[in-house]
Amino acid sequence: MTPEEIMKVILLFLTVSGAGWGIWWKIDGRVRESEKNSGERIAATEAKADRACADLAAHKLHTAEMYVTKAGMQEQTSQIMRAIEGVGNRIDGLNDRLDRLYENQPRRSVTRG
Numbered sequence: 593m594t595p596e597e598i599m600k601v602i603l604l605f606l607t608v609s610g611a612g613w614g615i616w617w618k619i620d621g622r623v624r625e626s627e628k629n630s631g632e633r634i635a636a637t638e639a640k641a642d643r644a645c646a647d648l649a650a651h652k653l654h655t656a657e658m659y660v661t662k663a664g665m666q667e668q669t670s671q672i673m674r675a676i677e678g679v680g681n682r683i684d685g686l687n688d689r690l691d692r693l694y695e696n697q698p699r700r701s702v703t704r705g
Contacts, residue, residue: 593601660668
């Protein structure tokens with residue numbers, strides 16, 4: 593091989609390796625950029641998940657504080673039913689009292705003159 597052919601081969605090798613390195617550099621830049629974007633998205637998603645967990649815990653606490661249990665509901669229902677029965681008994685007694693009132697009215701005599 594002559595020195596000119598060796599130089600051509602070396603130049604060809606440098607050109608191919610340079611082009612390969614340039615392509616690799618571009619690909620590597622895009623991969624790093626996508627890793628960075630993915631990391632940001634992952635961090636944002638984890639923050640949303642943390643907020644959702646905190647909101648769920650707060651909602652569970654609110655529900656436990658504000659709403660009654662089944663046993664408590666049954667107790668309240670029985671109290672309300674007793675109160676309704678008391679009102680019903682009073683109404684029944686009122687009917688009896690009204691009946692006695694009308695039965696004992698004195699009759700007025702009408703005089704014609």
